[in-house]
Amino acid sequence: MTTPDLFGDLDPGRRTRLGPDAWVLRGFALPRMDALLPALAGIEAASPFRHMKTPGGYTMSAALSSCGKLGWTSDPRGYRYSPTDPETGLAWPPMPEVFSRLAREAAAAAGFEGFEPDACLINRYLPGARMSLHQDRNERDFDAPIVSVSLGMSAIFLFGGLTRSGRAARVPLHHGDVAVWGGADRLRYHGIMPLDGQPHPLLGARRINLTFRKAG
């Protein structure tokens, strides 16, 4: 099997099907960029990006922050959702309305009505940063989908199977694209290839990814 070449698929409003319950909504976030980017800057100022260590002692190449009721933390005891940011000792910044509304509307556009995320993880990739194949499986129930918003530099998203060894499709994600996976696809392995390519005109030499989850 050859992996699909989706690089030509840049039309806003188009969608790419990744599975029975998984979609990329091309350009879905573009109309909200004027509100999204200042909101992101506010979160970054309150809970700065940090490089987390995995329980195995490995430092992740993508830096992380969070907003919403729950955020993602890791330390030598393991990974977990936490209501406070261990770096500041304070609650995570609240989830801006423009974030939760975008997540709800993208989920609905992909067939998941009533999505109310309580956590938004924010990954920052500089050139060379990557995320290895993993499942998002620390959320309390898997009925809610994952909604993932790409900002800045384009990246290759790996969308694999339900086991780690399953073959992964390579799906380019561009500024403003929103990927949604739930239902039968909720536990698909996924990751990001090392970031490479041209800086983005608005965000410079980085990619930001927002992943919305119903964690608690």
Ligand SMILES: O=C(O)CCC(=O)C(=O)O
């Ligand atoms: O950066 C991405 O597009 C994926 C991020 C991701 O899989 C995660 O944060 O769990």
Ligand SMILES: [Fe+2]
């Ligand atoms: Fe993930």
